[in-house]
Amino acid sequence: MSDQETKAIRLQAKRSQNREHSVPLYLTSSFMFDDAEQARAVFADEEEGSIYSRYSNPNVDELLEKVCYLEHAEDGFAFASGMGAVFASLAALLQSGDHVLACRAVFGSTHQLLTNILPKWGITHSYADANKPEEWESLITPATKLILIETPSNPGLELIDLEWLCALKQKYNLILVVDNCFATPVLQTPIDYGADLVVHSATKYFDGQGRVLGGMAVGSKELIAPIRYFARHTGPALSAFNAWILSKSLETLTLRVEKHCENALQLAQALEGNATLEAVRYPFLPSFPQYALAKKQMRLGGGIITITVKGGYEAARQFIDHLQLVSITSNLGDTRTIATHPASTTHSKLTEAERQATGITPGLVRISVGLESINDIIQDITQALGKVQV
Template sequence: MTERNKNRFETNAIRTQLERSKNLEHSVPLYLTSSFVFDDAEDMRASFAEEKERNVYSRYSNPNSSEFIEKVCQMEGAEAGFAFASGMAAVFSTLAALLNSGDHILSARSIFGSTHSLFTNFFPKWNIDHTYFKVDEIASIEKLILPHTKVIYAETPTNPGVDILDLDFLGQIAKKHNLILVIDNCFASPYLQQPIKYGADLVIHSGTKLMDGQGRVLAGITVGSKALMDKVYRFSRITGPALSPFNAWVLSKSLETLAVRVDRHCENALTLAKFLETHEKVNWVRYPFLKSHPKYAVAKKQMKAGGCVVAFEVKGGIRAGQKFFDAIKLLSLSANLGDSRSIITHPASTTHSKLSVDERAETGITDGMVRVSVGLEHIDDIIADITQALA
């Protein structure tokens, strides 16, 4: 990775670029190649022996992937990274590379449904167990640390309840007990929050979300310390979850507009959240930069703005919720988020449907909860659609 420079976030997103080819292109070209050639036998031997840093095979590295990784490292303040074919590929590969049979994960209970399934259905096969802590009981997590605990894992803001965890507190606990702190930073993006500043060792993103921002590609990325990322890299180059060069190229271009897009996402989301707080058919609203959010002060400390996701509950239970969703006209009924198009989701029947009723209750997911990924449409049109659906 290149030396960190003093340019601002927005400048790095645009000007972090690989060396130009002999064609001196202004926009970085696509490198749609599976392999690379060598000058002679010694060059090939030295390359495979890792005595020189160069591209060998696109499952290991590719110029487009390398540029995307370097941009995210610049944004997050990380030393190294690896890009994956999806966000869940990043979550699995990162943890699988770091954990051994007999290790223990201490995780926040409010996590993405697929991550929960990974912890409960697959890791136990390899004798890797976990303990959950509730997001509102973070102060007591130290007593949950076991002799074989190796990783603390959390999302903040959480999916889908938009809860906030104190990164500084988690960083201090991880350092005190010599644990690896892994943070899923997907809901915030590197523009709004940099967990490494607060002690995170590794940061994971689903590039499918705000990084792409237009619902075009699947991607994931993990960045962090060089020592830990070397383990992730060596695991991943063998197991093969690498991001495709084309998707890496798309994402690298998308990052150039990340700041301006996320600014509008956050502006629209806060306006919608404030509107919903006053609506007679809404029980409650959860958004990090609402003063009513229980962790408002923490969110203001560690985030630049509140993000694109608003959670709220429709009065009237499941039947009222179904009527509300069926009445939506403009917003998309989909399970993605961070898109330029506003998306509305019912977590209990979609993204977190594999959880039992009790498990959903533990994470604050009620039958009437609605998750809105607020897009870039005019805010008046977003509010108008939700208003007529609530009516």
């Protein structure tokens, strides 16, 4: 990762005549031309240059250059949010009559997109279980155009073997889109396995401090071209200010993610065997069902653990309510440790059957492990667990 660390810090927009060390903010809606001929040439793509910040902006361009480098991608587009990146990518690449094969465990809004929004335009989907690789191929139809996955998944941390899945998508000439939000390019680079497109909620680990929203889609020039066309004319572009924040945040991404992983592993180890818990899940715990795959595919185990509190929702509620240090919010990837109850918040719009199918039980709590002292994190969570009465 040493070269990536350097590039995340040193790649930056061209300096102005002021010779600034830190790239300035380009808070402008449009850009000027020297004359009418230059305006014509830039609009005709005969000359490079910014036109309008909905199309491109130096701050956004700098961020894209960094993310493309980190993810080993050729090109990309930056969006106002992670779901903006997911929707625009699917809308740009799919046509009425197309079919999407997705992993069953997806983010709640991605589920809503697949089940309630895309069907309005005649786009259908099927879900496959991450732990049942034999069923994936049987769900591919002549209409299947694209595979969409999260690995690790939100919130259950299910993994999908990227090497195996890339071979499958190549066999059927499908587009593979990987949501790499939980892992970040610090832990895995799906394009190296053969993935075609990588999407991110940059709101999470890319920012890392819960300040701004952002989304990214990066991949081959061929795939990004229709996504860029769609996004330019529908308007979900990332603001220059948010791009500036995110680009600065990437300078510390590796340091932060490695510390998140270190703290998460120590917390998971400390909680294993806790009498109040039914289960502790973390990819780099030997007890994790896909531990071997995690070690093969990821450089470290990530910053998220899940715990299942004995006693269902009431017990989980008591645990969350007794937290003193840990934040109660729906975000993740923050410097501050966060506890979320998916069944009643981020995945509450799923039916009970849909939640059960993805392992989202009433007692499940997702913990995004922050950068505080690990001793303080462990102390707060264990004291809260100790006050659960069911």
